[in-house]
Amino acid sequence: MHRRAITAARAAELIPDGASVLFGGFMGVGTPMRIVDALVARGARGLTIIGNDTARPGIGVGRLIEAGCVAKAIVSHIGTNPVTQQKMMAGQLAVELVPQGTLAERIRAGGAGLGGVLTPTGLGTVVAEGKRVIEVQGRDFVLEEPITADVAILHAHEADYNGNLTYRLTATNFNPVIALAARSVIAEPEEIVPVGVIPPDHVRTPGILVDHLVERPR
Amino acid sequence: MHRRAITAARAAELIPDGASVLFGGFMGVGTPMRIVDALVARGARGLTIIGNDTARPGIGVGRLIEAGCVAKAIVSHIGTNPVTQQKMMAGQLAVELVPQGTLAERIRAGGAGLGGVLTPTGLGTVVAEGKRVIEVQGRDFVLEEPITADVAILHAHEADYNGNLTYRLTATNFNPVIALAARSVIAEPEEIVPVGVIPPDHVRTPGILVDHLVERPR
Amino acid sequence: MDAKEIIARRVALELRDRSLVNLGIGLPTLVARHVPPEINVAFQSENGIIGFGAPPPEGMEDPNLTDAGGGYISALPGAVSFDSAFSFALIRGGHLDMTVLGGLQVDARGRLANWMVPGKLVPGMGGAMDLVAGARRVVVAMQHAARGESKIVPELTLPPTSARPVTLVVTDLAVLAPTADGLVLRERAPGISVAQVLAATAAPLIVEGEVPEMQLAA
Amino acid sequence: MDAKEIIARRVALELRDRSLVNLGIGLPTLVARHVPPEINVAFQSENGIIGFGAPPPEGMEDPNLTDAGGGYISALPGAVSFDSAFSFALIRGGHLDMTVLGGLQVDARGRLANWMVPGKLVPGMGGAMDLVAGARRVVVAMQHAARGESKIVPELTLPPTSARPVTLVVTDLAVLAPTADGLVLRERAPGISVAQVLAATAAPLIVEGEVPEMQLAA
Numbered sequence: 001m002h003r004r005a006i007t008a009a010r011a012a013e014l015i016p017d018g019a020s021v022l023f024g025g026f027m028g029v030g031t032p033m034r035i036v037d038a039l040v041a042r043g044a045r046g047l048t049i050i051g052n053d054t055a056r057p058g059i060g061v062g063r064l065i066e067a068g069c070v071a072k073a074i075v076s077h078i079g080t081n082p083v084t085q086q087k088m089m090a091g092q093l094a095v096e097l098v099p100q101g102t103l104a105e106r107i108r109a110g111g112a113g114l115g116g117v118l119t120p121t122g123l124g125t126v127v128a129e130g131k132r133v134i135e136v137q138g139r140d141f142v143l144e145e146p147i148t149a150d151v152a153i154l155h156a157h158e159a160d161y162n163g164n165l166t167y168r169l170t171a172t173n174f175n176p177v178i179a180l181a182a183r184s185v186i187a188e189p190e191e192i193v194p195v196g197v198i199p200p201d202h203v204r205t206p207g208i209l210v211d212h213l214v215e216r217p218r
Numbered sequence: 219m220h221r222r223a224i225t226a227a228r229a230a231e232l233i234p235d236g237a238s239v240l241f242g243g244f245m246g247v248g249t250p251m252r253i254v255d256a257l258v259a260r261g262a263r264g265l266t267i268i269g270n271d272t273a274r275p276g277i278g279v280g281r282l283i284e285a286g287c288v289a290k291a292i293v294s295h296i297g298t299n300p301v302t303q304q305k306m307m308a309g310q311l312a313v314e315l316v317p318q319g320t321l322a323e324r325i326r327a328g329g330a331g332l333g334g335v336l337t338p339t340g341l342g343t344v345v346a347e348g349k350r351v352i353e354v355q356g357r358d359f360v361l362e363e364p365i366t367a368d369v370a371i372l373h374a375h376e377a378d379y380n381g382n383l384t385y386r387l388t389a390t391n392f393n394p395v396i397a398l399a400a401r402s403v404i405a406e407p408e409e410i411v412p413v414g415v416i417p418p419d420h421v422r423t424p425g426i427l428v429d430h431l432v433e434r435p436r
Numbered sequence: 437m438d439a440k441e442i443i444a445r446r447v448a449l450e451l452r453d454r455s456l457v458n459l460g461i462g463l464p465t466l467v468a469r470h471v472p473p474e475i476n477v478a479f480q481s482e483n484g485i486i487g488f489g490a491p492p493p494e495g496m497e498d499p500n501l502t503d504a505g506g507g508y509i510s511a512l513p514g515a516v517s518f519d520s521a522f523s524f525a526l527i528r529g530g531h532l533d534m535t536v537l538g539g540l541q542v543d544a545r546g547r548l549a550n551w552m553v554p555g556k557l558v559p560g561m562g563g564a565m566d567l568v569a570g571a572r573r574v575v576v577a578m579q580h581a582a583r584g585e586s587k588i589v590p591e592l593t594l595p596p597t598s599a600r601p602v603t604l605v606v607t608d609l610a611v612l613a614p615t616a617d618g619l620v621l622r623e624r625a626p627g628i629s630v631a632q633v634l635a636a637t638a639a640p641l642i643v644e645g646e647v648p649e650m651q652l653a654a
Numbered sequence: 655m656d657a658k659e660i661i662a663r664r665v666a667l668e669l670r671d672r673s674l675v676n677l678g679i680g681l682p683t684l685v686a687r688h689v690p691p692e693i694n695v696a697f698q699s700e701n702g703i704i705g706f707g708a709p710p711p712e713g714m715e716d717p718n719l720t721d722a723g724g725g726y727i728s729a730l731p732g733a734v735s736f737d738s739a740f741s742f743a744l745i746r747g748g749h750l751d752m753t754v755l756g757g758l759q760v761d762a763r764g765r766l767a768n769w770m771v772p773g774k775l776v777p778g779m780g781g782a783m784d785l786v787a788g789a790r791r792v793v794v795a796m797q798h799a800a801r802g803e804s805k806i807v808p809e810l811t812l813p814p815t816s817a818r819p820v821t822l823v824v825t826d827l828a829v830l831a832p833t834a835d836g837l838v839l840r841e842r843a844p845g846i847s848v849a850q851v852l853a854a855t856a857a858p859l860i861v862e863g864e865v866p867e868m869q870l871a872a
Contacts, residue, residue, distance in 0.1 A: 001454050001476050001514075026701040026738070027724030029717065052738070053780070056724070079777025080724075088776070097776070100700065101742030101784035105332070108739050113528035113570050114323070115336030115352065115359030121746065121787040124765075124817020127779075134333065134352070136363055141333030145354055157718070162514040169418060169735045170702045171718035176737045180529055196513030200387060202420065204737075206486050206516040208456045208478055209531060219672050219694050219732075244483040244520070245506030247499065270483075270520065271562070274506070297559025298506075306558070315558070318482065319524025319566035326521050331746030331788050339528065339569040342547075342599020345561075375500070380732040387517045388484045389500035394519045398747055414731030422519075424704050424734040426674045426696055427749060 001207065002161045002195065005215035011153075011186050012038035014212065015047075018071075020149035022107065022178035023051040027080065028060025030171035032155040032188035034214060036063055044069040050107070050149055051174055052100060053077040054084040065093065074147075076100040099127060102144050104177055110146035111180025117144040152182035156205070159189035160198050163207030172204070179205045188214040219425065220379045220413065223433035229371075229404050230256035232430065233265075236289075238367035240325065240396035241269040245298065246278025248389035250373040250406035252432060254281055262287040268325070268367055269392055270318060271295040272302040283311065292365075294318040317345060320362050322395055328364035329398025335362040370400035374423070377407035378416050381425030390422070397423045406432040437652075439608035442625055443577050445470050446606050447536055448653035450575055451477050455533035456526075458482060458567060461505045464536035464577050470653040480532060482563040484523050487515030504563070527563070528570035535571040537564060539578040539605070541587050541594050544639040546601030546614020548576055549594035561597065568598035580607035586638035588612065588619070609633050611650060618642050623650045655870075657826035660843055661795050663688050664824050665754055666871035668793055669695050673751035674744075676700060676785060679723045682754035682795050688871040698750060700781040702741050705733030722781070745781070746788035753789040755782060757796040757823070759805050759812050762857040764819030764832020766794055767812035779815065786816035798825035804856035806830065806837065827851050829868060836860050841868045 012035060015021060025031030031051075039047075040063055047070050054073055055062040062081050064070050072094040078084040087093035098106070105117045118141035122128045132143040154175045157168035165187055167175055179185050187210050230253060233239060243249030249269075257265075258281055265288050272291055273280040280299050282288050290312040296302040305311035316324070323335045336359035340346045350361040372393045375386035383405055385393055397403050405428050437445075440463055448470035451457060458480050459465050471477055480486045481503045488509040491497065497508035511517075526532055541549040548568060551561040568574050581587060588605070604622075605612040610633045611623035621641045624633050630647050655663075658681055666688035669675060676698045677683050689695055698704045699721045706727040709715065715726035729735075744750055759767040766786060769779040786792050799805060806823070822840075823830040828851045829841035838860045842851050848865050 001478060026722070027720065029701070029720045029724060053778075059724075075778065077778040077780040079775075079780075085776065095776075097778045099779050099783040100738065100781040101746050101788075104738040104742055105330075108525070109336075111529050112323075112525035113338065113530060115338070115354040115357065118327075118333030118336070118361075119746065119787075120331065120333070120818075121784045121816075123787070125783065125814050127783065132352075134350075134361070136333040136361070139333065143336075143352070143354070160514060164514060164516055167419070167737070168718040169716065169729070170699070170720050172419075172702050172735055172737045174738050177739045180525060180531070200485070200487070200511050200515040200517040201385070201390075203516040206518070206526075207514065208486060208526075219696060244504070245502065247483070247502045247506060271560075277506075293560065295560040295562040297557075297562075303558065313558075315560045317561050317565040318520065318563040319528050319570075322520040322524055326743070329747050329749075330743035331748055337528065337569075338600075339566045339598075341569070343565065343596050345565065378732060382732060382734055385519070386500040387498065387511070388481070388502050390517055391484050391520045395521045398743060398749070418703070418705070418729050418733040418735040421734040424736070424744075425732065426704060426744075 003163060003213060005192060005213040008034035008038040008214050011035050011212060011214050012042045014184065014186065015039060015044065015151050017044055018046040019151055020048040020050065022149045022152040022182050023049055023061055024154045024173060024175035024178060025060050026052050026173040028055035030155045030173050030175055031060040032153045035153045035186060035188050036061060039064060039069055040067040046071045048072040050074040050147060054081040056080050057083050074098060076103050104174060106144050106147040107181045108177045110148035114146060116146055119144060147181065149182045150184065152178040152185045154179055154187040156187050156189040158191045158193055158198060159187060159213055160193050160195045162195045163210030163213060164198055164203040165189065165205040165210065166198060166202055167204055176204050179209045184211045185209055186212040186214065221381060221431060223410060223431040226252035226256040226432050229253050229430060229432050230260045232402065233257060233262065233369050235262060236264040237369055238266040238268065240367045240370040240400050241267055241279055242372045242391060242393035242396060243278050244270050244391040246273035248373045248391050248393055249278040250371045253371045253404060253406050254279060257282060257287055258285040264289045266290040268292040268365060272299040274298050275301050292316060294321050322392060324362050324365040325399045326395045328366035332364060334364055337362060365399060367400045368402065370396040370403045372397055372405040374405050374407040376409045376411055376416060377405060377431050378411050378413045380413045381428030381431060382416055382421040383407065383423040383428065384416060384420055385422055394422050397427045402429050403427055404430045404432065439579055440466060442608050442652065443606050445652035446611065446650050447575055447577050448472065449651055451475050452533060456480055456531065458532055458535040460537040462538050464538060467536055472653055482523050482527065484519060485515060485517045487512045524566050527566050530570060530572055532571045534573040534575060535567040536575045536577050537567060539576040539587065541589050541592050542576055542602065542605050543589050543592045544618050547592055548597045548602050549592045550597050552595055564597050568600055574602040576602050576605045578607060580609040580636055586636060588637045588639045590639045609636055620644065621647055623648055625650050657797055658684060660826050660870065661824050663870035664829065664868050665793055665795050666690065667869055668822065669693050670751060674698055674749065676750055676753040678755040680756050682756060685754055690871055700741050700745065702737060703733060703735045705730045742784050745784050748788060748790055750789045752791040752793060753785040754793045754795050755785060757794040757805065759807050759810050760794055760820065760823050761807050761810045762836050765810055766815045766820050767810045768815050770813055782815050786818055792820040794820050794823045796825060798827040798854055804854060806855045806857045808857045827854055838862065839865055841866055843868050
């Protein structure tokens with residue numbers, strides 16, 4: 001099931017204003033920067049972005065925040081980006097903080113057809129406020145609801161033209177899990193190779209989950 | 219953190235009678251057969267085995283069933299092993315059937331510190347009887363409890379002497395997930411290579427989860 | 437053409453281009469032989485592979501590359517292998533476009549029973565409960581009757597596989613579609629009259645206008 | 655020796671042979687410089703790697719190989735990379751032997767606050783809530799006081815990171831162990847008297863017999 005790669009500009013057109021967008025990356029490492037820059041270039045507005053953090057100014061999705069593309073960020077950490085803090089304080093950006101492991105697991109649950117996550121994380125904190133606490137085998141767990149989104153934007157290492165993806169070292173992070181949880185999945189690989197080149201055991205995301213591949217710059 | 223490989227006979231000594239044992243394998247493919255045979259040889263008794271299926275007579279954990287090592291099997295399928303059926307009907311073997319995806323996810327939950335699994339699988343069937351049904355976002359889910367065990371016995375493709383493991387094609391199946399969910403993890407690789415030989419991205423189970431490696435036959 | 441051949445050829449016409457499909461063991465496996473040439477389908481075997489092909493030549497089998505029945509398979513270009521937790525994340529998460537399953541009974545509400553006959557045979561559900569709960573389309577491929585008794589019944593007498601109604605039932609006599617009002621007779625097998633279908637069916641069927649004859653794939 | 659150096663060297667003595675350890679960003683990172691030579695420790699960075707080392711020489715960095723702060727690292731022989739869901743399966747599932755985290759406050763019940771100051775600073779919890787909930791041992795490494803005020807308080811005035819008490823608190827003045835009865839003063843820093851510790855601590859401390867002076871790693 002071959003598909004042709006598209007330009008980053010075309011990818012940005014496929015992400016409408018107001019969309020919810022799962023993004024890969026940890027402090028900008030493993031974030032699909034060509035797609036991010038194309039979203040800034042097309043002047044995207046009102047996005048809800050969901051991922052680990054807002055990186056630093058000028059880095060990763062930090063660029064989306066600065067350019068005013070983002071209405072809401074659902075992330076685990078904003079401490080390294082003063083622009084996020086300023087926009088939040090100024091009421092220009094809504095921020096919802098989710099513990100990192102809970103965020104990964106809620107996205108996985110959304111993608112795996114599970115009804116949520118039962119985690120000890122957040123018990124006795126503001127994170128558990130208003131949520132159901134369920135006892136299992138004598139221990140308490142917070143019920144965290146699944147997360148899905150309109151679009152997922154992934155950074156990958158290698159792709160083949162089937163859309164099969166590999167990831168590289170710590171650029172892996174949230175990319176494999178978000179591939180399961182969006183109605184449209186757009187991957188930005190560092191390299192695209194012919195189908196059959198990547199051994200079946202090395203693929204981390206099967207191409208059947210990937211809707212679009214972004215080509216390398218010419 | 220190097221460790222020396224042990225013999226299969228030694229591995230079998232580390233699995234006491236009456237232990238709960240998570241095993242890898244699907245119709246015997248990806249089951250650690252040297253450990254299985256050593257358990258039969260030492261005359262293990264009263265084991266609770268937890269894994270996908272009981273394979274066929276003479277194949278995979280089928281050998282444990284025939285040899286009378288098993289008191290209880292928690293599996294998704296026994297249809298291909300008439301010995302399992304006979305022993306169950308004769309009251310010599312307890313069988314608990316769990317849907318395959320639910321089984322994998324309950325083991326993962328046990329290994330990942332989660333309080334259980336919320337799944338639509340089994341709703342309206344005997345599988346859901348006596349279990350809590352929880353509504354999330356307007357849909358019903360069965361609450362399935364996490365599974366952990368005393369020991370996990372894994373089949374792997376390559377190991378290094380740190381215990382880092384890779385798996386091969388459909389011999390992967392339950393092996394990665396059971397590595398997370400047992401107090402003692404024993405892996406039987408097809409090959410053991412020096413530390414540093416397996417690329418970090420190719421390892422599927424980190425050695426810190428693996429307590430013992432079984433050596434190849436001399 | 438025998439009954440199984442009719443069923444397999446009719447089910448093959450349900451395959452959609454660029455879709456991910458799972459075929460149950462037994463009769464459903466025959467569908468793979470009749471994929472229309474213009475259709476591109478990826479097959480997932482729930483033991484952990486997408487993109488497998490026919491068994492390799494004798495002597496070239498890999499013991500680590502098998503289907504859910506334990507039979508040898510080959511890997512097509514672009515194949516991907518994964519563990520059981522991921523396999524069922526795909527299935528439960530709605531990423532599988534279609535599953536074709538065998539059946540013991542289907543009732544007027546479209547519910548399937550296919551995993552046990554109390555007191556007689558307890559093969560277990562394997563992956564069937566997850567498949568019926570999670571696949572976007574669930575097609576039952578089974579003979580219309582067994583030992584002279586209709587397998588299409590007013591109400592299941594065997595334990596259900598899921599509360600969720602299946603999408604379509606294809607037998608050697610008819611194609612039936614479960615609806616909110618009951619089972620609709622969509623098509624009749626070549627040379628079979630509506631009266632013959634009705635006579636062979638224990639459940640009430642809804643007949644609307646002319647009932648066309650089945651088309652069959654080559 | 656400055657305050658941070660004392661803390662890092664004392665925490666280093668908490669490292670156990672053959673253990674998996676996570677170090678938080680900032681002060682805790684310094685602990686890695688003082689691992690006792692006879693101790694074998696694997697470090698996990700929560701962004702997805704076990705077995706990383708010091709930054710590579712300038713110009714040899716890999717943008718896909720970074721720590722949780724986004725800084726360049728190297729991979730030691732036997733390193734393993736993985737995604738965020740797996741990273742937190744390890745953390746939440748009790749596979750992480752120890753985490754060392756910075757703190758804003760610890761109270762008499764041993765509860766930690768380290769992720770926000772309402773109205774002033776909202777960095778977010780990142781992985782901290784999962785780490786405190788899941789690691790087998792949680793060691794807080796922080797200065798005893800900030801801007802002249804004790805950070806060891808009777809009751810948290812900042813939002814807690816977890817309901818679970820930490821294992822040990824190491825400051826530049828003392829080592830404190832939370833117990834069911836309250837905080838026990840285990841050790842005092844070199845040249846610091848018990849009276850000086852008590853005077854600098856807002857929370858009540860339990861003093862049992864002689865309080866030894868801290869040992870410090872090289």
